[in-house]
Amino acid sequence: MSTFSSDSPVRQLRYSIGMDSTRVRRRRATINDVASAAGLSRGTVSRVVNGEKYVSPEAKMAVESAIAQVGYVRNSAARNLVRQESRAIGLIIHEPHSLLFEDPNIGSILLGANSVLSAADYQLVSLIIDTARDSQRVADYLRGGLVDGAVIISARTSDPIATAVRNLKIPAAFVGHPPGTPDIPYVGIDNVAAARAIVHRLLDTGRTRVGMIACALDRDSGQDRLEGFRTALGPAFDPDLVLEFPLYTYAAGADGMAELLRRRPDLDGVFAASDAVAAGAMATLQEQGRRVPDDVGIVGFDDSSWALRCKPQLSTVKQPADLLGRAAAELVLAQIEGKEAEVRMLSTSVVWRESA
Amino acid sequence: MSTFSSDSPVRQLRYSIGMDSTRVRRRRATINDVASAAGLSRGTVSRVVNGEKYVSPEAKMAVESAIAQVGYVRNSAARNLVRQESRAIGLIIHEPHSLLFEDPNIGSILLGANSVLSAADYQLVSLIIDTARDSQRVADYLRGGLVDGAVIISARTSDPIATAVRNLKIPAAFVGHPPGTPDIPYVGIDNVAAARAIVHRLLDTGRTRVGMIACALDRDSGQDRLEGFRTALGPAFDPDLVLEFPLYTYAAGADGMAELLRRRPDLDGVFAASDAVAAGAMATLQEQGRRVPDDVGIVGFDDSSWALRCKPQLSTVKQPADLLGRAAAELVLAQIEGKEAEVRMLSTSVVWRESA
DNA sequence: GTTACTTCTGTGAACGTTCCCAGAAAGCGT
DNA sequence: ACGCTTTCTGGGAACGTTCACAGAAGTAAC
Incomplete structure (x- = not known):
């Protein structure tokens, strides 16, 4: 036969599954298959699937059993196309x-x-x-x-x-x-204000030689935290005590801290751009025998699970992610x-x- | 006019944007809009967008500039519908x-x-x-x-x-x-074999009183790691030294370790179901003044970043995630x-x- | 019996593509 | 001039829905 009914459920897919030449994947059942199985129309089936009112109890039951029988599931592409939305x-x-x-x-x-x-x-x-x-x-x-x-x-x-x-x-x-x-x-x-706030409190505990391990300056968060640090320190700001790393990582903290200590052995405070960074920095400090917070105070950012897991737990900024x-x-x-x-x-x- | 050409690009959306009553969102440009702007047919435009051969250089250029002019982007729902795939x-x-x-x-x-x-x-x-x-x-x-x-x-x-x-x-x-x-x-x-392997090596270092902090027994990974532990210990297996937690967390490790030490103060080895768990366990051990690995040996699972961050770095199973x-x-x-x-x-x- | 309303059902049209076929145009060898 | 192939274009049909409309059937009021 050279033609077939558009509603025939036995039509095969253009592409067969191929892994088993004796078996051919059947086309997915459409709303028309359900309609003819239920002896009703497309429209009624659509109304049932979409839970609209104005469909008789008998029709509803017939459609539902037809759906189960032919294994119908709605084609979202078709639906999205006509509704012009995807949800x-x-x-x-x-x-x-x-x-x-x-x-x-x-x-x-x-x-x-x-x-x-x-x-x-x-x-x-x-x-x-x-x-x-x-x-x-x-x-x-x-x-x-x-x-x-x-x-x-x-x-x-x-x-x-x-x-x-x-x-x-x-x-x-x-x-x-x-x-x-x-x-x-x-x-x-407001990363600027938040950074400024926590650095201020760091200063309030009497620290005077404070550095920062800054990260991700290609993002607003990175830039703004640095800016907050700068404005908190005011005239005491020393660009030499700011190290920049591309990413907020533990490794950045560890390496940055080592470098900071090299540049300024008597450093007594650090603002790490995130908790992960702070954790890395703390590890380096402790490795080098500095006590936290007695010798060096350290603050982070995020209030993530890192903060609670550090040896002395981290003072940090709580960010409502x-x-x-x-x-x-x-x-x-x-x-x-x-x-x-x-x-x-x-x-x-x-x-x-x-x-x- | 009560009717309009199907190809008219000025037709409006059924739903207007609403926030500004003077402005109405225009319908997205379709392939037909491109076709009429380029003075060519649907088919040719389709061939150009899909990079098919058999399209003349002039047609291609005309289509491309028409696309830019009307701001056409392909509607994936329509494409997926007809192609029966979504990629x-x-x-x-x-x-x-x-x-x-x-x-x-x-x-x-x-x-x-x-x-x-x-x-x-x-x-x-x-x-x-x-x-x-x-x-x-x-x-x-x-x-x-x-x-x-x-x-x-x-x-x-x-x-x-x-x-x-x-x-x-x-x-x-x-x-x-x-x-x-x-x-x-x-x-x-093979979680069973992997767990068995690492526990065996733990035993090989001379540990005889070994516990396990097991997690996620509702998954194959959790069950199998426990099974590996059991078979590695053989007759020495003591169900009392296995603690179960729902999730692979740091907290499970910390709490589990405390309980294990309570049950068996002379414990000298622990298999933690994951590195995070091991990290928690290690923290508890160190808090309680036990030296790792001298007093208690501990192994984890995953070879995640946790493993490298522990005080003595973790022995663990490398899982190729x-x-x-x-x-x-x-x-x-x-x-x-x-x-x-x-x-x-x-x-x-x-x-x-x-x-x- | 007419009118009006509610409930329910069927169907044409549209959504925006791709695929396929027919055929035009062009090139080329005879 | 003819046939054959290759390149290129146009348009019908299909994909599977939803929506709007028309109308049937039933109920209720007058």
């Missing part, structure tokens, strides 16, 4: 290898965003960017309409994905505000609903423990 | 809150899988399951045809998502083999290509450092 939100993680393991904030942001989106019945899909190739593919994914919006975390200065998102004009929110990325809604914390995730998700949803998107700054607090 | 692979992360931060394996698996899929031009989309509601939504997402396959990591015994995936008969691979989940392809390591991710991705791709899917066991090795 999915992308979350773009742009992190170098190492940080995906070390940065505890990412997980919290993710879960925070997920809980908000889940409640609004949106699916969170995380896309990670590891190579330049990924960057292109992720941009295509976002542009193709497979998501209704996007949350971008840890974007760097003039990140290609950031400009891509802006050009698409798709509802989006950044977590953190990469310098050089104009006018995209974001949520964040999960709230950042939640707020970013809310920002995206608001835009989808056509509301004005407002930048939101979340507050931080200083947690004073034993390390300084 | 996306889902990766399902089913972890309790805490582990998303503490388990370094997850990040490695993710990046491993991503690199393989990226090379094959598939988009990896990660779906996290945090609540029962998520579980349902993720299952719907997978079933809807939005992904061509799935990798499931850290599934637990009789995980609902596992059975859902099996029923769908979608190409899938597990990382680890949850007990009670039959005949789904998976990749994994990134390779697990790669292998799982390859397994899914193989199934998509119709090949037979084979279970793959990856080899581990014992890393001997200072902790025992």
Whole structure:
């Protein structure tokens, strides 16, 4: 036969499964298959699957058993096409290898965003960017309409994905505000003020020779924490006592601390750009026989699990990572609903423990 | 006018953006808009966007400038619908809150899988399951045809998502083999043998009173490591010296160690079910004034960054997490290509450092 | 019996692509 | 002039839904 009915459920896929020549994969059941099995129409089946009113109890039962019989599951591509929405939100993680393991904030942001989106019945899909190739593919994914919006975390200065998102004009929110990325809604914390606050308290304990291990100056968080440090010290600021590393890592802390001690053996205070960095720095200090906090005071940033695991527990800045995730998700949803998107700054607090 | 051409680019969306009543969001440009702007047909535009041969240089240029002019981007839903594929692979992360931060394996698996899929031009989309509601939504997402396959990591015994995936008969691979989940392809390591190997070496250093802090017995990894411990000790196995915790956490290690010492103050060896657990255990030991490894030897599992950060560095089992991710991705791709899917066991090795 | 309303069902049209086929145009050898 | 191949283009059909509309059937009020 050279032609076939569009509604026949026995039509085969163009591509067979191939691994077993005797068996051929059947085409997925469609709404039409259900309709004919139930002796009803497409429309009624659609109404049942979508839980609409105005369908008789008998029809509903017939459709439901037909669905079970033919093994129907709705094709989302077709649905998304006609509805012009996907009810999915992308979350773009742009992190170098190492940080995906070390940065505890990412997980919290993710879960925070997920809980908000889940409640609004949106699916969170995380896309990670590891190579330049990924960057292109992720941009295509976002542009193709497979998501209704996007949350971008840890974007760097003039990140290609950031400009891509802006050009698409798709509802989006950044977590953190990469310098050089104009006018995209974001949520964040005031890194400058938070850094200044904790450094002030470090100074208040009488430290006078204070250095900083700064990281990730290609991000707002890195730059702003350094700026906070600078303004807290005021005229006492000594650029020689600031070391810069690309990433917030334990290793950066360990190496940075060693170098700081070389430059200034009588150092009595350190501001580490994150808790992981602080942990590394503390390890070096203790290896070299310095007592914390007696000889050297040290403070971190994040209030992550690192802070509690250090020998003397870390004084640090509590950063509400999960709230950042939640707020970013809310920002995206608001835009989808056509509301004005407002930048939101979340507050931080200083947690004073034993390390300084 | 009561009707309009299907190809008119000025048609408006059914739903306007609403936040600004004077402005109305224009419909996204379609391939037809490009075609009429370029004075060519749909077919030719499609050929250009898909980089097919048999299109003249002039046509190509005309199409490209038309695309730029109208701001066309391809609608993936329509494409997926007609092609019956999405070129996306889902990766399902089913972890309790805490582990998303503490388990370094997850990040490695993710990046491993991503690199393989990226090379094959598939988009990896990660779906996290945090609540029962998520579980349902993720299952719907997978079933809807939005992904061509799935990798499931850290599934637990009789995980609902596992059975859902099996029923769908979608190409899938597990990382680890949850007990009670039959005949789904998976990749994994031989946890029993690995645990036995490292415990044997612990015994070889002369320890005779050895306990274990076991975790996650609802997973194959947890059960098998315990089994390895049991068989390594043989008749010397003492169930009283095995403590069970739900999750692989630092806290489990710290608490477990305290309890072990209470039960058996002269304990001289500990097998911790993961490096994080070992780190917690070591902290407790040192707090209580025991020297590691002189008084008590301790070994972990994973060879994660924890291992290098412990005071005496951890002896542990090196688990190739990134390779697990790669292998799982390859397994899914193989199934998509119709090949037979084979279970793959990856080899581990014992890393001997200072902790025992 | 008419009118009006509610409940329920069927169907055409649309969503935006890709695929396939028909055929035009061009090149080339005879 | 003819046939054959290669290159290139256009348009019909299909993918599987949802939506809007039309109308049937039933109920209720007058």
